[in-house]
Amino acid sequence: MMLMAASFCDVNLGCGLRKLHDFHSTPNGKTRSHAHAQNLCSYSKQHIYLKRLDIKQVEVKRRFKLHQVSSGKNAHSSELAKEDDISMATLIWRAIKLPIYSVALVPLTIGSASAYLQSSTFPATRYFVLLVSSILVITWLNLSNDVYDFDTGADKNKRESVVNLIGSRTGTLLAAYMFLVLGLIGLTWVSLEAGHLRAMLLLACAIFCGYIYQCPPFRLSYHGLGEPLCFAAFGPFATTGFYWLMGNNSSVNCLPLTGTVLCASLLIGFTTSLILFCSHFHQVRLGTEKGSSVVKVAITALYSLLLIFGLSRDLPSSCIILCLLTLPMGNRVVSFVDENHEVSREHRRS
Template sequence: MATAYCSPVLGPVLKKVSSSIWRHQNKIRCNPLVVVSSSDRFSKTALYFGRACTEKVNVKRMHKCSLSASYETLDEQPDSVHEEDEDYISRYTLIWRAVKLPIYSVALIPLSVGSAVAYFQTGVFAARRYFLLLAGSILIITWLNLSNDVYDFDTGADKNKKESVVNIIGSGSRTGTLIAAFMLLALGFGGLVWASIDASNIRALLLLASAVICGCIYQCPPFRLNYRALGEPLCFAAFGPFATTAFYLMQSHTRMELPITGTILAASILVGFTTTLILFCSHFHQVEGDRAVGKMSPLVIIGRRRGSVVVKVAIITLYTLLFVLGLSRALPFTCTLLCGLTMPIGNLVVNYVGKYHEDKAKIFMAKYYCVRLHSAFGVALVVGLLVSRMMINKPIIF
């Protein structure tokens, strides 16, 4: 009932009733001969509830005013509120970022492209060896991620990196994480050696060993060449000419050793190019932290704005190179056509980096757009090679 009294519609009526009751009560107080009847008692009760309800309305009005003032204060200080929201990242999101699942495309794409080139040239595909190499590659990429987190934790580069494995688990996990990383490296490289012995190809093993050495000198002390702006050339060599070519050679067998052809060199260059773009764009959101610890990444040297121009030039170079290799017939026409269809993704990378290169929160996603380009471009290469071979002859799978 009190709620009904407090409604906006009954407010004026309530006010009039309260005024008349108040006047009637004053008459009673002034005339002692007037006997208080039961109706008067009811009037007093009604007056009590009326006053209570009026006070309640006033309290609500005061509360609304205070809320409005609070909202105005928040509107005047949006930056602090947004910063607070940006600082908060759920543990689930941190774990997802630490796992870096999309980054494992850098294990899948070189292997798939190298195997597809071998299949294109010979019509032969060693499925069992492919999956053995895939397992070994995934373990080695995991070693790269874990050990990189440990070494960046040691130098302080990951001090504010919430998704670092060491920061998530705790600083006491540093040694355990490093031991686990090198155990994974031993298992992964063991798988590569096994596949090399199965393929009877020492050249492939030497190339894969060179790729792993690139990973070591990229991040491991005392080298740490990624602190001297040499991470990108090492990344290009490791995942492009070394790994992709090695996986191509792994598809050979004792009766047939594959030659190094223009097709595998062209494909490995393109794979190395898109992989290196992922690494380059991963520096955008870490410029301040890298500079503070003396890590001279390319973006620390040239800055974010020029870095966005480098990304644009890199994408243009990638597709120019694709069409040149297609015209020179180093790549089949189907590869050129299908890879050309990924240009909208390349354009997305350019526009995103160009728009948000100064926004530390949003530019974090740039590397994932590059992963999308890397994956789509690699799949297009694989499908183009497979279609070209199927147009020639029937495949052999063992």
Template structure:
């Protein structure tokens, strides 16, 4: 019985370390950029979409693993049991494994660039990777200055959606930009929620996360404004004719946003409880992005 419990505990730790739900942050921007391109051109380049999607997942794997490595260097993850570095006890292995994932992801995007004889997409993705590195990587560590949410918004919003859209059309449009604002906010909300339970560790490591700067109570209020802002923007874009009326389907994800805001509002200063709020945020990000894309398809 004891061995079984230990194995189950280890399995849960590994699942938490690998973060399978987090890979939606790779899927949703590619999905939305491709869907907007489809509604404007009437076609989807399946080979390019598939290659881009796999590459984006590999790049997210690099980002997750390398962040564990860089956090282990600062000691901020010393109490984090689900750190891959802590689980393996082998920083060097995880560092080189993360670089292997990065190389695979970049290779896929490079193949798209060669295929289209256009270097725009690879340039955008390389810039995304550079920004991703600056979040935790030395000597920048901009996440420690509280800039992570801004980097997250730009990288997974306008830049990622633009790259996916351009890979399909090799041109630009305002519609993808409006869409990218929504996904940029929902992605940043995930990162914002991940800070609530680790305020003490962040302070000890000198990390000035938004929650360290604001406090958990004000942070919970800010979360409420940004969560509600998603639906205000979608309604506004529909009224302006930027989004088809079918994108109001995204409002079906509103109960998740309400659940997230209420949960954080209740447990914002209780680390053992509030730590799970990021998983609600991931669900919100995925469902709202999926419904937004379907709204474009149905409105086509």
């Protein structure tokens, strides 16, 4: 058995070696080895080509980013050059901020109209004294805001800042509080002449809201409370106070609080707060996408409230018609924040 097994192994081993020798000596073996070598060579070439392609793509992306950065710097430089070319008259006009004084005119006018609807009287002298006094108070807000923004460094490079134009922080602050004192004198005189001290209390609350909004040590505008304070100051406080002061004290000591004046004050406060929010929109406040959504919802809610107050007959039909004429302006505001949001998003991507 052992001899047979040994001879069988020898035979198999010999056959296997012979087959291996024949395989390498035949042309098929050579062809297969050559094909395998060609596959390895083509794979190496393809791998090298892909590596070079990746390197080229990375280089193209790097050059594109450098071009974007260079373009941004050039655009920023051109903007700075344009800012340097602005005339002094333009800077003064910007520093005055004339549209901001509409917040002195609107609450007084709406309060006076509500009082006229109730008492059929319009004391012109009181109206103009209150208008001048309100403008003086708003001037105090404007100047003191520039002073305290200068202190925080927010207006350091703002050429139209009153502090930068005058060159004196102390002088600007003294002028601001001088305007406030003059405004308070006018408001107090009308309150005493009309005999409505409660109205003066409401106006004092409105001024206090303005103080804690921007003046130290409060500066509640930096804590996200600017819009609520603005709503209270120019809405219920100022509008209702002017409504009482413009009433006829000879026939009635104090006009009743009607649904008309309350609804009107709510709309004024809402609108003024929305204007304040939009004025901060270019600073990417709340994130531009979130901020644009807030503006759209707020404008929709504003016109919805107007419609509700009109259907409930708390506001006259003429008031509803006049307010609906502002729909194109509301649409323009929505379009503006949409465009501003897109621009801000592009800046973040670059």
